[in-house]
Amino acid sequence: MTRTRWVLAAPDDSVAARLVALRAELGVPETFEDRVLAEAEQAAAGPDDARLDVGERADLRELPFVTVDPPGSRDLDQAVHLERRAAAGYRVRYAIADVAAFVRPGGAVDAEAHARAETVYCPDRRVPLHPPVLSEGAASLLPGQDRPAIVWTIDLDADGEVVAADVGRATVRSTAQLDYAKVQRALDAAGPGDADSLPVLLAEVGTARAGLERARGGVSLSRPEQSVVPTGGGYALEYRASLPVEGHNAQISLLTGTVAARMMLDAGVGVLRTMPPADPEAVARLRRQAGALDVPWPDGETYGEVLARLDPSSPQTAAFHVAAVGLFRGAAWTAFRGTPPEVVEHAAIGAPYAHVTAPLRRLVDRYGLEICLAACAGRDVPAWVLDALDTLGAQMAAGAQRGGAVDRACTDLVEAAVLAPHVGAVMAGTAVSPDTVQLRDPAVVARCEGDPLPTGEHVRVRLVTADLDTRTVRFTLAS
Secondary structure (H helix, E strand, C coil), X not given: CCCCCCECCCCCHHHHHHHHHHHHHCCCCCCCCHHHHHHHHHHCCCCCHHHHCCCCCEECCCCCCEEXXXXXXXXXXXXXXXXECCCCCEEEEEEEECHHHCCCCCCHHHHHHHHHCECEECCCCEECCCCHHHHHHHCCCCCCCEEEEEEEEEEECCCCCEEEEEEEEEEEECCEEEEHHHHHHHHHCCCHHHCCCHHHHHHHHHHHHHHHHHHCCCCCCCCCEEEEEECCCCEEEEEECCXXXXXXXXXXXXXXXXXXXHHHHHHCEEEEXXXXXXXXXXXXXXXXXXXXXXXXXXXXXXXXXXXXXXXXXXXXXXXXXXXXXXXXXXXXXXXXXXXXXXXXXXXXXXEECCCCCCCCCEHHHHHHHHHHHHHHXXXXXXXXXXXXXXXXXXXXXXXXXXXXXHHHHHHHHHHHHHHHHHCCCEEEEEEEECCEEEECCCCCEEEEECCCCCCCCEEEEEEEEEECCCCEEEEEECC
């Protein structure tokens, strides 16, 4: 569901300058210091297996791993290979970039990664966690290149349940860099002779895992994303609903994260991505809102089951999704040694979960991977990993907060720039809360002043403010 939208039609230096200024305002570095770049260049010569005491890596270059990412991506964290098991079910192999093989604990690249915590995405550029010579070069799982990787091997039964799991270091060679649209087209065109192809296996595994997620009370929101998209001469705003294969691909990452969390809990050391269960009063409030929006919610059905069956094109669905977001509060990165934390599950996933699949773009994954490698090998967790655990959660939280603030500020700025020439215009949208409207075109979600909006209904609103300096857009209900 991609909608054509209004575009900032010509290059606008004022917008470019404001994007640079807001990154400075929010503490996002534009560059790496020379000493960080120099260390990264040296590290890019090859993995430091001696420091890691790897021994000999498994040679998995004969397996046709592929990456599946948005078009144009260069920081490729994951490559996947799927096959059927003779005993029924599936074997999932998931190769993850071995960032620890290039980043020396306590070094300049490591210190900078701890300061940044995660890659930050802006309309005009991506601010990476690691220098590009690593994140888009030596450590990235680029096609046709021998790369050090941490490879998960997870066996599933026919229902998608885990029956065995292992992780170890290997050398891999991705055979292709695919994007979601290409995989979706192949899936849509698949025939009887394609039963063992990646798109078909990905859909089977993803569907099975999503069903298990719903059964244990997990939930995935399918609300269309509001995106800022670079164009040839500026930026556009669009709503974009993810393709089915994106959900299937996400289930491979979620599967790996749940396996990693179980390994950590069994080993008595780790860092989990946790979120407490929804407050009962919040669920009761959402049920009342469902009634007000004419969203059926039979007794005995969970909110996850309600969300899974709703029509994403319905205005009531959009409003219900906005209301449901209020259930998902309190997510954190929770480290532990010995006694597990009080909350071990991620409520939206419905199981213990850990981040271990995106080490090029997220700091914590490098540490989680080392813990799981140690657990599977029956050896002690490296001291440099244990030393970082006490502060890792706070560092990740600060990085995520900064990244979220940047994303909101960039979106607000581009919204104001796109709408500025149209102050006074009347536009159609959906009231997603008493004071918030989601326009149909352009793809804007903004405050609406004045009388409360009829939540869940189509409305017409008048644009009264679009200010680039304050990055604000305001509407009123049109008479």
